[in-house]
Every structure is written in C-alpha cells, then in structure tokens.
Amino acid sequence: ILNVEQSPQSLHVQEGDSTNFTCSFPSSNFYALHWYRWETAKSPEALFVMTLNGDEKKKGRISATLNTKEGYSYLYIKGSQPEDSATYLCAFDNQGGKLIFGQGTELSVKP
Amino acid sequence: GAGVSQTPSNKVTEKGKYVELRCDPISGHTALYWYRQSLGQGPEFLIYFQGTGAADDSGLPNDRFFAVRPEGSVSTLKIQRTERGDSAVYLCASSLDTYNEQFFGPGTRLTVL
Numbered sequence A: 001i002l003n004v005e006q007s008p009q010s011l012h013v014q015e016g017d018s019t020n021f022t023c024s025f026p027s028s029n030f031y032a033l034h035w036y037r038w039e040t041a042k043s044p045e046a047l048f049v050m051t052l053n054g055d056e057k058k059k060g061r062i063s064a065t066l067n068t069k070e071g072y073s074y075l076y077i078k079g080s081q082p083e084d085s086a087t088y089l090c091a092f093d094n095q096g097g098k099l100i101f102g103q104g105t106e107l108s109v110k111p
Numbered sequence B: 001g002a003g004v005s006q007t008p009s010n011k012v013t014e015k016g017k018y019v020e021l022r023c024d025p026i027s028g029h030t031a032l033y034w035y036r037q038s039l040g041q042g043p044e045f046l047i048y049f050q051g052t053g054a055a056d057d058s059g060l061p062n063d064r065f066f067a068v069r070p071e072g073s074v075s076t077l078k079i080q081r082t083e084r085g086d087s088a089v090y091l092c093a094s095s096l097d098t099y100n101e102q103f104f105g106p107g108t109r110l111t112v113l
Helices: none
Strands: A005-007 A010-014 A019-024 A032-038 A045-050 A056-059 A062-067 A072-077 A086-093 A105-110 B005-007 B010-013 B019-024 B031-037 B044-050 B053-056 B065-068 B075-079 B088-095 B108-112
Touching: A005 A086, A010 A019, A019 A105, A032 A072, A045 A056, A045 A062, A072 A086, B005 B088, B010 B019, B019 B088, B019 B108, B031 B075, B044 B065, B044 B075, B075 B088
Parallel strands: A010 A105, B010 B108
Antiparallel strands: A005 A019, A019 A072, A032 A045, A032 A086, A056 A062, A062 A072, A086 A105, B005 B019, B019 B075, B031 B044, B031 B088, B044 B053, B065 B075, B088 B108
C-alpha cells in the first residue's frame, strides 16, 4: 500500500506570517510529486510538478523543494495573505496513471 | 479555454437510490480520471480511462460503482443502491494523455441521507 502523509493537518496563521508544510511519500518507484491548491467550491489548481531530486520551484510567494531519496517535499509560503487560505494537497505519481494523494493541509490566514 | 466541468455540482439523494455523476473533460484530452474525497481525507483514486476503455478500475470500492466513457469524451460515474458512506466529493480530472498533468473539475458533492 502506497502511503502519502501530510503535516500539519491544519494551520492557522496571521497575515504576513511565513509558513511551511510537509509531504512524505514512498522513495521507491518515484516519477513525480504534484502540489495542488484547493479552495472550497473550486477546482484543485496545480501549483507544481516536481520530478528531480533536489528540485526547487517557485511561483510568486510560494515555493517547493523535493528530496526523492528520503521521500519528502516541503511547500513554503512567504508572507501569507488571506487569499492563500485553502487546502494544499500533495500527490505521489509513480507513472501508473493514478495519483495518490495525502490528506491535505488546511491553511487559514487571518487578516 | 474551457476547463473540466462536472454536473451536478451538488446532489442529495436517499439511501438505496441510483445516481449518475457527469464529467466533461477538456477537449482533446484522452485520459480521464475519477477520484473521491471523503471528509477529512485526501482524494482517493477510483478509475481512469484511456480513450473509451477503463485502463485501471482498481479503486472502485465495490460493484455498486460503475463508470463509462462510450465515445472517449464525456464520462458518467454511476452508483447503484447508494449508502450513507458514499457521501463525498467526487472529482474528475483529465489529461492530454496518460502520465501528463491532470486538470481537475470542481467536483460533485454527493450527500446520501
């Protein structure tokens, strides 16, 4: 059974705080690690697709790192804003077609 | 361009009833995926299609669940004799081909009373 774990389960921060969350995944049969941002009543939005060990990707105030040897990825948000409030999902991709998701980190940013 | 659309956005039904959930993928995408997200969990894979055929249906929980994609475009997820435990958000995604980035629809929230 392939297990993908995310922590923390939920996070409450103040506007302007920087924050980070963790995704751990199997270190074998790795093809890609996906990060999605999911706001209530909207479609999950792809943030990053990470494939290479040591990869670091950035999109505005959000960045992510990848360690495939030890099986973890970090997502960082610098200077959180209320509009960053959402559930952040990571998904393990072993090139089998289907994605295996973690349970998500629910972020709430208070103004 | 148009993204993945799902209808209905919400469905409330009674235990024992039959429901159909529809997914319209992005035009030209040959792969289509169904996932289910229950409360407090991440999305769980149900089934995926490459073209008209089900390439992997290992995630369907039991034989009450069935999905079709007869013309390789729109897909319908069918649930017979619904149970309260079927209540969840059902997500559909499509990709250009298998192993390409998946684009998600907004989901159908199913509530079984």
